[in-house]
Amino acid sequence: MGPVTAGVLQLLALVGALALAHIPLGSYLARVYSSQRHLRVEKWIYRGIGADPDTEMTWPAYLRGVLAFSAVGVLFLYLLQRLQGVLPGSLHFASVAPAQSFNTAVSFVTNTNWQSYYGEQTMGHVVQTAGLAVQNFVSAAVGMAVAVALVRGFGGSRTGELGNFWSDLVRGTVRILLPLAAVAAVVLVARGALQNFSGIHEVGQFTGGSQQSNGGAVASQEAIKELGTNGGGYFNANSAHPFENPTPFTNLLEIFLILVIPFSLTRTFGLMVGSVRQGYAVLATMATIWLGFVALMMWTEFAHHGPALQAAGAAMEGKEVRFGVGGSSIFAVSTTLTSTGAVDSFHSSFTGLGGGLTLLGMMLGEIAPGGVGSGLYGMLIMAVIAVFIAGLMVGRTPEYLGRKISAREMKLAAAYLLVTPALVLVFTAASMALPTPGHSMLNPGAHGFSEVLYAFTSAANNNGSAFAGLNANTDWYNTTTGLAMLLGRFLPMVFVLALAGSLAGQRPVPVSAGTLRTDKPLFTGLLVGAVLIITGLTYFPALALGPLAEGLA
Numbered sequence: 001m002g003p004v005t006a007g008v009l010q011l012l013a014l015v016g017a018l019a020l021a022h023i024p025l026g027s028y029l030a031r032v033y034s035s036q037r038h039l040r041v042e043k044w045i046y047r048g049i050g051a052d053p054d055t056e057m058t059w060p061a062y063l064r065g066v067l068a069f070s071a072v073g074v075l076f077l078y079l080l081q082r083l084q085g086v087l088p089g090s091l092h093f094a095s096v097a098p099a100q101s102f103n104t105a106v107s108f109v110t111n112t113n114w115q116s117y118y119g120e121q122t123m124g125h126v127v128q129t130a131g132l133a134v135q136n137f138v139s140a141a142v143g144m145a146v147a148v149a150l151v152r153g154f155g156g157s158r159t160g161e162l163g164n165f166w167s168d169l170v171r172g173t174v175r176i177l178l179p180l181a182a183v184a185a186v187v188l189v190a191r192g193a194l195q196n197f198s199g200i201h202e203v204g205q206f207t208g209g210s211q212q213s214n215g216g217a218v219a220s221q222e223a224i225k226e227l228g229t230n231g232g233g234y235f236n237a238n239s240a241h242p243f244e245n246p247t248p249f250t251n252l253l254e255i256f257l258i259l260v261i262p263f264s265l266t267r268t269f270g271l272m273v274g275s276v277r278q279g280y281a282v283l284a285t286m287a288t289i290w291l292g293f294v295a296l297m298m299w300t301e302f303a304h305h306g307p308a309l310q311a312a313g314a315a316m317e318g319k320e321v322r323f324g325v326g327g328s329s330i331f332a333v334s335t336t337l338t339s340t341g342a343v344d345s346f347h348s349s350f351t352g353l354g355g356g357l358t359l360l361g362m363m364l365g366e367i368a369p370g371g372v373g374s375g376l377y378g379m380l381i382m383a384v385i386a387v388f389i390a391g392l393m394v395g396r397t398p399e400y401l402g403r404k405i406s407a408r409e410m411k412l413a414a415a416y417l418l419v420t421p422a423l424v425l426v427f428t429a430a431s432m433a434l435p436t437p438g439h440s441m442l443n444p445g446a447h448g449f450s451e452v453l454y455a456f457t458s459a460a461n462n463n464g465s466a467f468a469g470l471n472a473n474t475d476w477y478n479t480t481t482g483l484a485m486l487l488g489r490f491l492p493m494v495f496v497l498a499l500a501g502s503l504a505g506q507r508p509v510p511v512s513a514g515t516l517r518t519d520k521p522l523f524t525g526l527l528v529g530a531v532l533i534i535t536g537l538t539y540f541p542a543l544a545l546g547p548l549a550e551g552l553a
Contacts, residue, residue: 007326026267059501090124140228143373231341318349339371341464356547
């Protein structure tokens with residue numbers, strides 16, 4: 001079997017598995033967030049945190065819950081790292097430096113999981129399990145909660161209420177993420193992933209020395225790392241490490257875990273607004289972009305121009321031979337079109353145009369299908385923009401799901417779209433203009449610029465993957481990427497929840513002959529075009545200086 005055929009078969013198997021999971025999982029998610037019943041363990045949690053899960057919240061109250069919970073998470077994780085040197089079970093690792101502790105705490109609380117450290121040489125068992133793994137669950141649950149609040153905004157009726165943040169947070173963790181991650185972890189262990197709490201030991205010898213490694217609860221963290229679109233690896237090599245991702249089967253399983261909840265949430269959206277067809281329109285938009293990116297990535301990586309690539313049969317530099325170009329291409333597209341950040345190959349080694357596709361995937365806002373929760377609310381913001389564009393074309397007040405899109409809604413949607421590009425471009429420009437940050441670049445010219453651009457694109461979009469080649473463990477990059485992650489996570493949430501509150505306070509508008517049908521292929525095409533054109537206009541000059549210049553050289 002040739003490598004191209006193997007890649008196509010992997011893609012078909014993945015699409016089939018996602019299609020089988022879409023209806024049952026999407027329906028289950030809708031039941032979880034619509035249920036009036038609380039499980040016994042959930043009631044214990046509510047008592048412990050002093051929350052009333054039955055109190056309806058307006059958008060400012062919901063936002064206060066999101067921000068307060070996340071602030072406590074940042075503080076706890078920061079202190080845990082700073083105290084690591086005196087904690088038991090820390091493998092005798094020293095406490096983490098202040099700048100790196102801040103960066104890592106922000107990274108995991110914002111669902112980014114950007115790592116400027118060697119995981120197996122920096123974090124002991126306590127920080128990994130009690131700190132990082134916990135945030136992998138709850139940061140994903142926060143994203144789903146915000147998405148569900150926006151969906152309720154479209155389905156509300158002049159109440160202005162969006163549900164209860166604490167209820168949504170606990171249900172997302174207890175009923176969705178924990179059981180799915182437990183099953184996935186068992187499968188990973190069965191296929192060879194590591195799961196123990198052993199210390200540092202020798203794993204191999206070679207001339208002049210030996211190789212050492214430490215154990216850890218790798219499979220359980222790997223499962224939620226992918227399922228919650230987090231991305232932070234237990235080891236520095238991330239999902240290219242055989243302890244995290246042993247076989248081609250586990251590679252395909254991890255891609256499935258990355259995509260299954262974001263794609264299934266489109267059905268949840270359709271059920272909660274009372275029109276499954278609306279969910280299918282959003283799903284079709286996401287799937288079209290994702291499949292298009294996978295096809296382009298495979299083409300760029302299999303098109304072996306030059307004698308070195310011809311000898312290898314494809315662009316194999318930086319890719320695991322266990323997975324090949326096909327598996328690596330699907331993984332790279334899936335991780336950058338979601339806010340995952342896990343990698344099974346190194347994007348800096350991709351062809352110039354292939355590396356550009358990983359950048360563009362994040363620049364789209366990671367909405368195809370996007371992160372857990374963040375992908376859905378990002379795509380719904382784009383749907384509001386698309387409806388507004390269509391309204392301008394025909395001279396009608398735009399409407400979406402029975403809600404009028406007025407000046408207030410458009411200002412909030414525009415603010416959502418502009419905040420992340422502003423963070424990416426300003427921090428990239430500052431890093432290129434100042435003398436010291438440039439010393440962290442491994443490569444000169446267009447490729448070096450791409451390394452810096454990728455870092456801030458990854459941070460501000462809460463992705464977390466790295467281009468490789470950039471030394472980000474400096475005070476400048478730890479601080480600026482930390483700020484980019486904080487602002488890139490929570491400023492958009494402010495606009496999303498404000499938009500949800502505005503929509504929830506409206507009286508539904510009845511459908512008329514002039515209403516744009518947003519459940520038809522025509523709207524799907526309009527939405528795909530809006531996503532690509534708006535992103536292209538925003539980022540094209542920066543892409544022209546980096547991956548496009550390198551790819552066309």
